[in-house]
Amino acid sequence: MPEQPSAAEGFGARLAALIAERGRLCVGIDPHPALLQAWDLPDTARGARDFSLRILEASTGLVPAVKPQVALFERFGSAGFLVLEELLGAARDAGVLSIADAKRGDIGSTMAAYALAWLDDESTLAADAVTLSPYLGFESLRPALDLAAAQGRGVFVLGLTSNPEGAAVQHAGGSTAGDSVAARIVAAASAENRAEMARSGTALGSTGLVIGATVGTAVRDLGLDLTAVRGPILAPGLGAQGATGADLRALFGTAFDQVLATSSRGIGMAGPDLTELRKAILAATADLRGA
Numbered sequence: 001m002p003e004q005p006s007a008a009e010g011f012g013a014r015l016a017a018l019i020a021e022r023g024r025l026c027v028g029i030d031p032h033p034a035l036l037q038a039w040d041l042p043d044t045a046r047g048a049r050d051f052s053l054r055i056l057e058a059s060t061g062l063v064p065a066v067k068p069q070v071a072l073f074e075r076f077g078s079a080g081f082l083v084l085e086e087l088l089g090a091a092r093d094a095g096v097l098s099i100a101d102a103k104r105g106d107i108g109s110t111m112a113a114y115a116l117a118w119l120d121d122e123s124t125l126a127a128d129a130v131t132l133s134p135y136l137g138f139e140s141l142r143p144a145l146d147l148a149a150a151q152g153r154g155v156f157v158l159g160l161t162s163n164p165e166g167a168a169v170q171h172a173g174g175s176t177a178g179d180s181v182a183a184r185i186v187a188a189a190s191a192e193n194r195a196e197m198a199r200s201g202t203a204l205g206s207t208g209l210v211i212g213a214t215v216g217t218a219v220r221d222l223g224l225d226l227t228a229v230r231g232p233i234l235a236p237g238l239g240a241q242g243a244t245g246a247d248l249r250a251l252f253g254t255a256f257d258q259v260l261a262t263s264s265r266g267i268g269m270a271g272p273d274l275t276e277l278r279k280a281i282l283a284a285t286a287d288l289r290g291a
């Protein structure tokens with residue numbers, strides 16, 4: 001089995017080092033039916049495997065992390081999970097961090113099982129980090145937060161999502177700064193990272209947030225202090241959802257240094273040619289550098 005991360009160095013520290021070396025693009029690996037068709041691949045687990053391993057090959061050495069979207073593999077049942085396991089192992093071998101975009105969230109006792117699936121050394125599905133949904137209460141995520149900390153892994157908790165429907169829940173209670181649902185999640189993530197910093201002295205914590213690149217003025221309107229989070233910010237929305245590096249800089253201001261921007265279809269659409277994929281990855285990375 002490929003070597004697992006060491007708890008001695010937290011996910012946040014490992015991510016920060018790779019961002020300093022390679023820039024802040026995370027390549028999303030989302031084998032959508034339309035993309036497989038455009039690549040002349042069958043819409044099967046085998047097609048998803050060829051697509052995913054090619055995107056990983058193009059990403060290797062160029063980006064700090066890849067983010068496979070679990071549903072796009074799950075749709076093929078056990079064959080899809082086998083592909084995901086192979087991809088996660090291959091990312092580890094290639095020295096690229098993996099973020100399993102599973103958006104898990106449940107009552108604590110069930111959450112413990114999700115944590116074992118996505119964050120435990122013994123699991124074939126273990127990734128460097130997993131996305132989590134906090135809408136059963138931030139503390140319901142405790143088993144995943146604790147296992148990630150114990151094993152040098154990380155989490156990204158949904159804060160403000162990129163879809164327009166998210167605002168109805170995430171902005172709720174937001175007339176006063178700090179009162180919105182999103183602000184409470186930001187505050188809880190900040191507390192996790194402060195505790196990790198006190199334990200390990202890391203400069204970047206391992207409890208990240210998801211803040212969509214397309215949320216407009218919501219960060220300002222809700223008074224979210226993202227710099228104080230001291231953890232990574234996963235920002236989906238580049239490319240296919242319309243956001244650019246300049247949009248991210250404007251949105252995040254001083255917290256831009258914590259941003260890991262993700263693009264899935266925007267990169268996938270450049271394939272299947274490896275050179276074209278690399279060009280798209282380098283162009284997106286340069287856009288983020290110049291932002």
Ligand SMILES: O=C(O)c1cc(=O)[nH]c(=O)n1[C@@H]1O[C@H](COP(=O)(O)O)[C@@H](O)[C@H]1O
Pocket residue numbers: 028030069101131160161162163210211212236237238239240241262263264265266
């Ligand atoms: O957690 C995520 O990654 C996520 C959160 C969010 O708010 N919005 C969002 O688009 N995502 C994911 O990010 C990816 C965006 O894909 P593209 O629009 O093709 O770049 C998809 O895998 C989404 O599931």
